[in-house]
Amino acid sequence: MNLDFFKLVKREIKIMLKNFSIIYSFSTFFVVASLIFVFSVNDISYVKVFYKSIVWIVLIFSIMLVSENFLNEDFNDGSLKELQFLGFSEESIMVSKSIAMWIMIMIPMLFLMPLVFIFFQITLYELKGLVINLFLATPSLTLISILSSLFSVQLKRNKIIQFVIILPFFIPMIIFTTSTGTLFESHNLKENQFLILIGIFFITLPVCLIAGRLIMREINK
């Protein structure tokens, strides 16, 4: 990995910090959507049972909403093409965007954790499990959502299509994250079982990079 790659990551993080409204809208959407679930049931004990699923569903939707801003702007102002002309490979563009997006998601998520703790009335131990889960599963999530926004960057009705195309690929992730979370809570999880989330990441990474490369080349034709 050369120095240029780190410059690229730095550029993405700088853009992200300049567009602070993205972080703000992500956090607000996450809080409001979680609150809707809390208000939709009278008994908080029901919410407490499903808190992991709620957090993951809300997280997926909020990431999908944010990911569009990352690529659409770059595509519309031509900087995506420019980066390729400068000699950055499609893979490095995609990885740098994913890293920036992951930082953008994880930092607000860490600040929002006390709210999750209060809203869903979970224990500190359950919160710990949730944070580990989020930390290990969100890299794959960001890669998939970047890929989905690449698919829909040239479409007008892109949001709906983006959701339909990519949601099936989130299903295995949801299954494994919630099941490891449940095992963790019941104290039945061996530490190495969290490794399955890292395993999913190592499957997602090459698949997303190869597909991302092909799509980016197609976009710039």
Place this chain on the structure above:
Amino acid sequence: MIFSLANPLRFQRLIEKIEPITLNIAIILLLIGLFFCFFGSPPDYLQGETVRIMYIHVPCAWFSLMIYSIIALCSIFSIVFKHTLADLISRSCAPIGACFTLATLLSGSIWGKPTWGTWWVWDARLTSELVLLVIYLGLIIINNAYEDKSKADRYSSILAIIGIINLPIIKWSVDWWSTLHQPASISKFSSPSIDSSMLLPLFIMTFSFLFFFISILLVRVRGEIIQRKIEVIRFNRMVS
């Protein structure tokens, strides 16, 4: 051979010759297969008459996977060789595959109620088959979403290649996880755990479905070729 057929016009002429033959074979095999299904095979000692759903369910399930494999192969071919015919075949296969997958899920559900006592369970085999249906729907949506058909073909090829991950999951889900769905009765590496009186109608139905799939595919590919010809004529008129 494959590259000589890359010319859509040549392929269209071939379709016109093959299509009626395959459709006729499909109908004849279907009639023979249905006779064997209803009168030539015994009811199961445990499941009774409901076992006859198998003659529809199992071939549909096989074809749902086989058609996706064809789409994936055509997609790789399309990306590597920029083969127009591969795009046409993969585009035409998606709705047929979706129908076979839907038929698998519906027939499985009808079979599940008397055998398992429920229409649906969230076990690995059923869930992964449902995911396959959603991937098929995604492919159909992508194929129709872009005005530029070559772009749509390219994007759907990429999505189809990503979706290959789901195929081994469907195939070996019954071995990897403890599921309500039974493991495979017919395997390439061992003798089938199914009686020959049931195996014969199953194979006849499978071949009937195969010829039916080929004839529908040929009709759809011909339709696609004609549609593209119309688009070229329209474009030429607009230019002139």
